[in-house]
Amino acid sequence: EVQLVQSGAELKKPGESLKISCKGSGYTFSSDWIAWVRQTPGKGLEWMGIIYPGDSDTTYSPSFQGQVTISVDKSINTAYLQWDTLKASDTAIYFCARRGGGWYPTWGQGTLVTVSS
Amino acid sequence: DIQITQSPSSLSASVGDRVAITCRASLPISSSFHWYQQKPGKAPQLIVYAGSTLQSGVPSRFSGSGSGTDATLTITGLQPEDVAIYFCQQGFSLPHGFGQGTKLEIK
Numbered sequence: 105e106v107q108l109v110q111s112g113a114e115l116k117k118p119g120e121s122l123k124i125s126c127k128g129s130g131y132t133f134s135s136d137w138i139a140w141v142r143q144t145p146g147k148g149l150e151w152m153g154i155i156y157p158g159d160s161d162t163t164y165s166p167s168f169q170g171q172v173t174i175s176v177d178k179s180i181n182t183a184y185l186q187w188d189t190l191k192a193s194d195t196a197i198y199f200c201a202r203r204g205g206g207w208y209p210t211w212g213q214g215t216l217v218t219v220s221s
Numbered sequence: 222d223i224q225i226t227q228s229p230s231s232l233s234a235s236v237g238d239r240v241a242i243t244c245r246a247s248l249p250i251s252s253s254f255h256w257y258q259q260k261p262g263k264a265p266q267l268i269v270y271a272g273s274t275l276q277s278g279v280p281s282r283f284s285g286s287g288s289g290t291d292a293t294l295t296i297t298g299l300q301p302e303d304v305a306i307y308f309c310q311q312g313f314s315l316p317h318g319f320g321q322g323t324k325l326e327i328k
Contacts, residue, residue, distance in 0.1 A: 139317070149265065149308055149319040165316035166222065199264055205271065206312015207255035211264035 108212035126200030137203035227320025244309035253313035254292035
């Protein structure tokens with residue numbers, strides 16, 4: 105079964121750093137792009153960026169460029185989303201998703217990130 | 222970036238009704254419209270891709286149509302389990318973007 109399993113919920117303070125993960129299984133991880141998607145009540149689903157595990161080729165949405173870092177460790181079939189300095193506005197649910205053609209047939213369960221003092 | 226406008230933002234219909242949700246792209250994107258269903262507390266689930274192809278396991282009451290700048294998701298014979306938020310997504314060019322979502326409720 106093709107699966108993406110994400111790391112657990114996080115509660116952080118403004119200014120702290122954070123790295124969340126997404127582990128793939130049931131398919132050739134290095135061959136399929138992995139995207140990150142943010143969900144907030146106010147803005148719905150926002151596509152953040154995408155990485156190709158085979159060579160770490162990465163593209164960011166202009167809205168998220170410079171705000172987050174997407175990376176991968178293909179040796180352990182895991183993609184990451186990282187913040188150096190969290191803000192309250194980063195509070196959201198973050199999903200990873202495996203790309204098919206231009207669509208996303210497989211999603212992780214989501215990671216709730218709460219940033220609050 | 223290609224902008225996606227989805228309508229309506231909410232919809233209430235009766236069991237057995239036919240409902241339609243539309244999506245409009247700011248540029249022609251061929252048939253690169255994809256549709257997702259999201260139930261509370263769950264991740265989005267792909268239901269239609271490439272405009273009209275039903276994802277495996279999705280009931281045949283769901284259908285997709287359209288290309289160019291406009292697409293439609295139709296549910297023919299609404300069921301109680303169809304209560305969810307529906308999103309469209311463009312997969313034509315990066316950054317891939319989503320519509321604002323349609324909240325579907327049962328009357």
